[in-house]
Amino acid sequence: MTITRLLARPMLATIFVAGGVNALRNTEGHAAKARKITDKVVPAAQQAVPQAPIPSDPATLVRINAGAQILAAAALATGRAPRLSATVLAASLVPTTLAGHAFWEEADADAKAAQQLQFFKNTSILGGLLLAAVDTEGRPGLAWRARRAAADVRREARQVAKDARREAKLAKAQLT
Template identity: 85%
Template sequence: MTITRLLARPMLATIFVAGGINAIRNTEAHAVKAKKVADRMVPLAQRAVPGAPIPTDTQTLVRINAGAQILAAAALATGRAPRLSATVLAASLVPTTLAGHPFWEESDPQAKAAQRLQFMKNTSILGGLLLAGVDTDGRPGLAWRARRAAADVRREARQVAKDARREAKLAKAQLT
């Protein structure tokens, strides 16, 4: 593991641990901000996964999001399932950003600028998480492995066909 990965993952994770703890400590305040987003996302999730036990209470959703952020951040920081944990954090960051920094709703220029800056900061963090989500630590990813396996199978099939033709020729020669 390179020093960059050794330092970058924990650094990227820290904001999610702090944010998750803050959301658990101030669930009510976060739930007020999250209500607009939750009111739109919950019906979409219920339609996407019918019958799944999707909570509708905004405070519960805030706590679930906070817990997911803390657990995924801890996993990312310690290098356990870094691609999965980065992907979970990226998925949790989108509704968090939409709920927490709706700069388009601000009328005060200073408040709008502050919210836009926070929105852009989260967008930058999202980019880092997407990079961490596809990082393979120098090891080939699944797509490469699948292409390699398919090429190996094709090569083996050609060799088996060639061997079969040679054996058939030998058998024919022995019969005549």
Template identity: 70%
Template sequence: MTVSRLLARPMLASMFVVGGVNALRNAPALAAKAQPVTDRLVPQVKKATGLPIPEDPTTLVRINAAAQLLAGAALATGRVPRLSAFVLAASLLPTTAAGHRFWEADDAQTKTQQQLHFFKNVSMLGGLLIAAGDTDGKPGVAWRARRAAGDAKREAKHLAKSARREAKLAKAQLT
């Protein structure tokens, strides 16, 4: 692992570990802010997926906090970094939608503050997407697929050439 990954992953994960602990401690207060979003999204997600998702905003805040805490710790320690970055990215979407709806703010100062936090979360989402795609210098699935396709194409050409040569030899022996 490079030094930049060794330092960057814990730095990126730190916000989620701290945020997860804070959300677990203050779940009822955060649930009040999240309720307008959960009331709209949970029924739609249930309908689309058929999954048994809890409807209580406090429970949803706690689930999101636990996901951030566990995935943040995993990213910080380098355990399954791509999966943990993806989980953090997925958990950041409802957190941002519930916590930083700057477009609903009436006060100019509050609107500016919420807008700042909203775009901070968007930038963290970008970092998480980069981390989720980071193969740590090892070939990724896309590279392996291209490589396998190229190998198969070369093998097919070789087999076709061999088949043509064998056909010529067989024809020559018959005549």
């Protein structure tokens, strides 16, 4: 077992379990911060996919995000679909960071410094999630497997064609 499986993934996941639980406990506070992001993103998403049932209430979106973070963190920590769960966590971290740590909007120097620190912490976590999302633990990824399968099919097709030509020559020789 690798150190990644034993320690790094569970350690990376803990912040999302804690953050998700905190968001569920303080949904209204998080929703107030999220509104500035949801008011921009939700209409664009509804326009892009009009048939999708996309909620517009920030509190509902905070709860969905919190649930996604808790489930994906549990999956990452236990090694179940680690690449997918890391991708889900990365996708959920971006709006969370933009809504919760907009240091550029702070007037107070101390508050700005604190929010900037949290923003860059989340940026660092995002980097770790992106690494986890592409980590194959030495095993080939899906793209490699697809290319390998296509090469195997082409090789087999060439062999079948070669065998068919040889058999046709033998059949022709027997007829004459």
